[in-house]
Amino acid sequence: MNETNNLPVLEKLTYKDFAPDQDVKWCPGCGDYSILKQVQGIFPELGKKKEEFVFISGIGCSSRFPYYMDTYGMHSIHGRATAIAAGLKASRPDLDIWIVTGDGDAMSIGGNHLIHTLRKNFNLNILMFNNEIYGLTKGQYSPTSHVGLVTKSTPFGSIDEPFNPAELALGAKSTFFARSLDRDPKHMKEILLKAHEHKGTSFVEIYQNCPVFNDGTFFIYSEKGTKKEESLYLEEGKPLIFGENNCKGIKFDGFKPVVVDLTDGKNSINDLWVHDKKDRIKATILASFANGSNGTHLPRPFGIFYSIDKPTYEETMMHQIEEVTKKKGKPNLDEILSGDKTWVIA
Amino acid sequence: MKTEDGVIEKESVVVRFSGDSGDGMQLTGSQFTDTTAFLGKDISTFPEFPAEIRAPAGTIAGVSGFQVHFGSKEIFTAGDEYDVLVAMNAAALKSDIGNLKKGGIIITNTAGFDSKNLRLAEYPDGVNPLEDESLSEYEVYKVNITSLTKEALKETGLSNKELERSKNMFVLGMLYWIFDQSPDYTINFINEKFSKSPELAQANILAIKSGINFGETTEIFNTRFKINASPQPPGTYRSITGNNAIAIALISASEISGLPLFLGSYPITPASDILHELSKYKHSGVRTFQAEDEIAAICSAIGASYGGSLSVTTTSGPGMSLKTEALGLATILELPLVVINIQRGGPSTGLPTKTEQSDLLQAMYGRHGECPLPILAAHSPSDCFDTVYEACKLTVEHMTPVIVLSDGYIANGSEPWKFPTSNDLPKINSVFTDMPNAEDGTFLPYKRDENFVRPRVKPGTKGLEHRIGGLEKANETGDISYEPHNHELMVNLRQAKVDKIADFIPEAKFDTGSEDSELLVLGWGSTYGTIKTAVLELISEGYNVSHIHLRHMNPFPKNLGMLLMKFKNILIPEINNGQLIKIIRDKYLVPAIGLNKIQGLPFTTAEIKNKILEILNKK
Ligand code: SF4
Numbered sequence: 017m018n019e020t021n022n023l024p025v026l027e028k029l030t031y032k033d034f035a036p037d038q039d040v041k042w043c044p045g046c047g048d049y050s051i052l053k054q055v056q057g058i059f060p061e062l063g064k065k066k067e068e069f070v071f072i073s074g075i076g077c078s079s080r081f082p083y084y085m086d087t088y089g090m091h092s093i094h095g096r097a098t099a100i101a102a103g104l105k106a107s108r109p110d111l112d113i114w115i116v117t118g119d120g121d122a123m124s125i126g127g128n129h130l131i132h133t134l135r136k137n138f139n140l141n142i143l144m145f146n147n148e149i150y151g152l153t154k155g156q157y158s159p160t161s162h163v164g165l166v167t168k169s170t171p172f173g174s175i176d177e178p179f180n181p182a183e184l185a186l187g188a189k190s191t192f193f194a195r196s197l198d199r200d201p202k203h204m205k206e207i208l209l210k211a212h213e214h215k216g217t218s219f220v221e222i223y224q225n226c227p228v229f230n231d232g233t234f235f236i237y238s239e240k241g242t243k244k245e246e247s248l249y250l251e252e253g254k255p256l257i258f259g260e261n262n263c264k265g266i267k268f269d270g271f272k273p274v275v276v277d278l279t280d281g282k283n284s285i286n287d288l289w290v291h292d293k294k295d296r297i298k299a300t301i302l303a304s305f306a307n308g309s310n311g312t313h314l315p316r317p318f319g320i321f322y323s324i325d326k327p328t329y330e331e332t333m334m335h336q337i338e339e340v341t342k343k344k345g346k347p348n349l350d351e352i353l354s355g356d357k358t359w360v361i362a
Numbered sequence: 363m364k365t366e367d368g369v370i371e372k373e374s375v376v377v378r379f380s381g382d383s384g385d386g387m388q389l390t391g392s393q394f395t396d397t398t399a400f401l402g403k404d405i406s407t408f409p410e411f412p413a414e415i416r417a418p419a420g421t422i423a424g425v426s427g428f429q430v431h432f433g434s435k436e437i438f439t440a441g442d443e444y445d446v447l448v449a450m451n452a453a454a455l456k457s458d459i460g461n462l463k464k465g466g467i468i469i470t471n472t473a474g475f476d477s478k479n480l481r482l483a484e485y486p487d488g489v490n491p492l493e494d495e496s497l498s499e500y501e502v503y504k505v506n507i508t509s510l511t512k513e514a515l516k517e518t519g520l521s522n523k524e525l526e527r528s529k530n531m532f533v534l535g536m537l538y539w540i541f542d543q544s545p546d547y548t549i550n551f552i553n554e555k556f557s558k559s560p561e562l563a564q565a566n567i568l569a570i571k572s573g574i575n576f577g578e579t580t581e582i583f584n585t586r587f588k589i590n591a592s593p594q595p596p597g598t599y600r601s602i603t604g605n606n607a608i609a610i611a612l613i614s615a616s617e618i619s620g621l622p623l624f625l626g627s628y629p630i631t632p633a634s635d636i637l638h639e640l641s642k643y644k645h646s647g648v649r650t651f652q653a654e655d656e657i658a659a660i661c662s663a664i665g666a667s668y669g670g671s672l673s674v675t676t677t678s679g680p681g682m683s684l685k686t687e688a689l690g691l692a693t694i695l696e697l698p699l700v701v702i703n704i705q706r707g708g709p710s711t712g713l714p715t716k717t718e719q720s721d722l723l724q725a726m727y728g729r730h731g732e733c734p735l736p737i738l739a740a741h742s743p744s745d746c747f748d749t750v751y752e753a754c755k756l757t758v759e760h761m762t763p764v765i766v767l768s769d770g771y772i773a774n775g776s777e778p779w780k781f782p783t784s785n786d787l788p789k790i791n792s793v794f795t796d797m798p799n800a801e802d803g804t805f806l807p808y809k810r811d812e813n814f815v816r817p818r819v820k821p822g823t824k825g826l827e828h829r830i831g832g833l834e835k836a837n838e839t840g841d842i843s844y845e846p847h848n849h850e851l852m853v854n855l856r857q858a859k860v861d862k863i864a865d866f867i868p869e870a871k872f873d874t875g876s877e878d879s880e881l882l883v884l885g886w887g888s889t890y891g892t893i894k895t896a897v898l899e900l901i902s903e904g905y906n907v908s909h910i911h912l913r914h915m916n917p918f919p920k921n922l923g924m925l926l927m928k929f930k931n932i933l934i935p936e937i938n939n940g941q942l943i944k945i946i947r948d949k950y951l952v953p954a955i956g957l958n959k960i961q962g963l964p965f966t967t968a969e970i971k972n973k974i975l976e977i978l979n980k981k
Contacts (some may be wrong), residue, residue, distance in 0.1 A: 038841075065824070066824075066827060067821070067822050067823060067824045067825070067826070067827055068821075068822055070821045071829075072665070075832075082829050082831070083829050083831075083842070086827055087827050088821035088822075088827050088828070088829075089828075089829040089830075089831075090668060090695070090829070090830055090831060091829065091830075091831030091832060091833065092661070092664075092691060092831065092832060093661075093687055093688060093690075093691050093832055096657065096658070096661045096688065096691075099653065099654075099657065099658035099661035099662055099665070100661045100662065100664055100665035100668070101665060102651070102653075102658070102661075102662050102665065103624065103626055103651065103661065103662025103663055103664065103665030103666040103667075103669075103673070104665035104666060104668055104669045104821075105665075106624070106649055106651055106662070106665075106666065107622065107624045107649060107665070107666035107669045107670070107671045107673075108666075108669035108670070108821065108822070110822065111669065111821055111822060128654055128655060128658070129654065129657075129658050129661070132653075132654035132658065333649065336644060337644050337645070337647060337649075340644040340645045341644070341645040341647075343645075344645040345645065346645055346646060346647075347643075347645060347646060348784075349613070349614060349617045349618075349784040350783055350784050352610055352613055352614070352643070352646070353610060353614065353781045353782060353783065353784065354598065354600060354781060355600045355602075355781075357396065357400070357547075357600060357601070358598050358599060358600045359399070359400045359401075359402065359598070359599050359600075360596075360597070360598050360599070361402055361591070361594050361595070361596050361597060361598075361599060362596055
C-alpha cells in the first residue's frame with residue numbers, strides 16, 4: 017500500500033508541532049541537542065500524520081529523547097526498546113516507529129535484542145547515539161570505548177576490545193546501516209531521511225559528543241584541520257574520494273583497501289573503488305575501516321554503507337496470516353471451543 | 363462384584379502406562395483417556411515425562427509414564443495408587459511398581475526384560491523380577507508384546523523399526539479388551555493421523571485389533587473390568603489439557619473483547635505447548651511472536667499492548683524471573699498484560715518436567731519497588747480456561763498486568779470439559795479513549811476513574827499524543843516527577859487500583875462442607891482434586907471437615923478473612939515449602955497449619971487425609 021498518496025491532504029506540520037512544552041534537560045553543549053533539532057526538522061517532511069509517529073527508547077541520556085518529541089512515545093527500560101518496538105510493529109504495522117538508543121543501551125544490555133531485531137527486519141528506524149561512554153551513570157567506559165580509555169571504572173585504562181557497530185549490524189543481517197555525526201547537521205538530515213525511506217530496519221549510528229565525560233572523541237571527523245583527511249563521505253555510485261581538495265582516493269589492492277594520492281599521476285579517479293550500497297562485501301570492508309588494524313590508516317566513512325530491499329517481518333507475518341486464512345477460512349469461536357472431538361452426555 | 367462372564371464392575375480404576383520414552387506411552391495413554399472420556403466416564407490424567415529428550419533407552423531416567431484414573435463416579439485426581447501397571451520394560455517396572463496396589467495387575471512386555479534391559483534397569487546380575495518370587499503379591503501377565511506385534515503385522519511390509527513402534531497399539535488393544543471398551547475412537551484417530559500414509563494406518567489398526575483378539579482368544583487375562591458411564595451433568599463434552607484450555611481462553615477473550623491477540627513467548631517447559639497451540643490459529647488472526655529471550659518475550663507483549671492488543675506472555679519459573687524487570691515497567695505504565703507462569707520445580711533449572719507451586723511468593727512480592735499485581739491461580743485443566751479468561755477481563759478492564767499461575771500437573775493433565783458456547787462467555791469491556799479528558803481540553807493519561815483505572819489510548823489517535831515511561835509520573839499528567847509526596851501518592855494509587863479489584867471478583871465459598879465444620883482445608887491451584895477427594899472421603903467417614911479453594915490470590919476475596927476467623931483449625935496443603943500460608947498468616951493473623959510436599963509430585967489423597975486426622979485427633 018502506498019501510505020502517503022491515498023491519504024487526504026495532510027495538515028501542514030512544522031518542526032514546532034513536534035516540540036513539546038517540556039524543558040530539554042541534556043547538559044549544555046551535548047551533541048543530543050543537534051540530533052533533536054534535525055529530527056524535529058525532518059518530521060514535517062515525512063508525509064505522515066503527527067499521531068502516526070511513535071518514539072521508543074531505553075535508558076541513558078539519549079533515551080530521554082521521546083520526552084522531547086511531541087508524538088506518541090515510551091521511555092522504557094534499559095536495552096529493551098528494540099524488543100518493545102518489535103511487538104508494537106508486529107501488532108501495528110501502520111505506525112511509524114523510531115527507536116532512540118545509545119551505545120550502552122543498544123550494544124551492551126540490549127545487544128541481544130538489537131541483533132535479533134536487525135535480522136528480523138521490522139520496518140523500524142533505530143538511531144543509536146554513540147558517545148563511547150556511559151553518560152547518565154556518570155562516566156564509565158562503554159562497549160564502544162576504545163582500548164585504553166581512562167574512565168571512572170577504568171582508572172588504568174579500558175582493556176576491552178570495543179564493538180564496531182557497523183560490523184555488528186552487518187553480521188546481524190541488518191538491511192540498512194549508515195553513520196553520521198552530530199556536528200554535521202546537513203549530512204545527518206540527509207541520512208535520517210534516507211533511513212526513514214528504507215523499508216526494513218534502518219540502523220543509524222550517530223557519533224555524538226559528550227562534552228562532560230568524553231569530550232572531543234569524534235572531533236577529528238568534524239573539525240577544521242582534520243575533517244578532510246580523516247572522514248570519507250560515501251555517495252552512491254561515486255568513487256571514494258577524500259582529503260583536502262579531494263586529493264585522495266581509496267582503491268582496492270586485491271581485497272585490501274589502500275589510500276592513493278590522486279595528484280601524483282600514478283592513479284586517476286577511474287581506478288578508485290565506486291560505492292555500491294547493495295554490495296555486502298564492500299560494506300563489510302567499509303565497516304572495517306574503523307578498526308585501524310590492517311596496517312594502513314584509513315579515513316572514517318560516513319553515509320549509507322549498506323541498504324538492500326527485503327520483505328519486512330510484519331509484511332511476512334501478515335501475509336502468512338492471510339494465506340492461512342484463505343486456505344482454512346476463519347474459524348468461528350464456537351468451533352474453537354468445541355474442538356473436533358466431542359461427546360454428549362444426556 | 364463379579365458378573366457371570368468374569369467381568370468385574372468397578373466404580374473407578376487407575377491405570378499406569380509405563381515404558382521407555384520411545385515406547386509411545388504418552389500416545390497410548392492419551393488415546394486410552396480420550397476413548398474412555400468419549401464413552402462417558404469421568405477421568406483425570408497425570409502424564410510424567412523424563413527431563414531428558416532422549417535419555418538412554420532402557421534406563422530408569424528414560425521412563426515415561428501416563429496415569430489415568432477413570433470411573434463412574436466423579437473423579438478429581440489421577441489417583442494415589444494404580445490398579446493396573448503396564449510395564450514395557452524392566453526399568454518401567456522398577457520405577458513404577460512402588461505405587462501399584464497390593465494385588466494389582468501387572469502387564470509386562472517380556473521383550474523388555476532381556477539381560478540388556480535388566481542390566482540397564484540396574485537389577486543385580488542374574489535377577490529377573492518376572493522369574494523370581496518378588497512379584498508374587500501381584501497378578502502378573504507376561505506377554506511378549508514385541509514379537510506378537512511383529513508376527514501380527516508381518517504381512518504389512520513395514521520395516522522392522524515401524525513394526526516395533528506399533529507395539530503400543532497392541533497394548534492399547536489389550537487394554538480395550540480388559541476394560542471392555544470399543545476401539546472405534548482410536549481407529550478414527552489413526553485414520554486421520556495417517557491419512558497420508560494409509561499403509562501405516564492399516565498397520566496400526568491391525569495392531570489394535572490383534573491386541574483385542576489376543577485378549578479374547580487366549581483368555582489369558584483372568585480379570586476384566588466394566589466401568590459404567592459416570593453421571594456427569596448432561597451436555598456436550600470434550601477432553602482438554604490445561605495448556606490447551608489456556609490457548610482457547612486467550613482466543614475467546616480476544617474475540618469477545620474485540621482486541622487482537624498477541625503472544626510474545628520464548629520456549630520453556632512446561633509452557634511451550636501454549637505457544638505451539640496458539641501458533642496454529644493464524645487463521646483467527648492470532649499473532650504469535652517467538653522472541654529471542656524471555657525478556658524480549660514480555661517486552662514485545664508490552665509493545666503490542668501499548669499498540670492496543672490483548673497481550674500475553676507465557677513462561678515458567680526461570681523465565682518469570684527474567685521477566686520481572688519488564689513486569690515492573692508494565693505495572694508503572696499501567697497497561698494490560700497477562701503473564702502466565704506454568705510453575706515447575708525450582709529454583710534454577712530445578713525439576714523442569716515436574717510440578718511445584720513454588721512461585722506464589724514470587725508472583726506476590728518478586729519485583730523491585732512497590733509493585734502490586736493481581737494474581738489468579740487455576741485449579742484443574744478445564745479451570746485454566748475460566749481463570750485465564752477472567753485474567754483477560756481483569757487486565758483489560760482494570761489496566762494492570764495480571765499474573766496467572768498454573769503448574770506442570772494441570773498443564774499436561776487432561777479431563778472432560780463441558781465447554782461453554784461463545785454466548786456463555788462474560789462480556790469484556792474494552793474501551794479506548796479518543797477525546798481529551800481534562801477541563802482545559804488537554805489529555806491527562808493518568809487521570810483515573812472511580813476504580814482508579816486510567817484511560818487507554820491507541821497510538822495513532824489524533825490529538826492525544828503523549829509520552830509514558832518507567833520514571834515516576836506526576837499524578838494525572840503523567841509528566842516525570844520526583845516530588846516526594848507525589849511518589850507516595852502514585853504508589854498508593856497503584857495499590858488502590860489492585861485492591862479495588864476485590865469488588866469485581868466473587869466472594870470465597872465452600873467447595874465442600876460449611877463454616878460449622880471442625881477443620882477447614884484452604885487450598886489453591888492444582889491441589890484441588892486431591893483436597894476435594896480427601897475431604898469428601900472424610901465426610902463420608904463421619905468427619906466434619908470443609909474445603910475452600912482459592913482462585914483469587916491477590917486481592918483475596920473480600921469475605922475470606924471473615925470465613926477464616928470462624929475456624930480453630932485451618933490446614934493449608936501446598937506443593938512448596940509454605941507460601942500461601944505465609945500470606946494468610948500475615949494478612950489475617952490466623953494460626954493456620956501447613957502441609958508441604960516438595961518432591962515434584964502432587965499430593966496423594968492419603969497424605970492429606972492423614973494430616974487432617976492428625977490435627978483432629980490431637981485435640
Ligand atoms: S552526560 Fe554527556 S551525553 Fe549525557 S546529556 Fe550530558 S553531555 Fe550529553
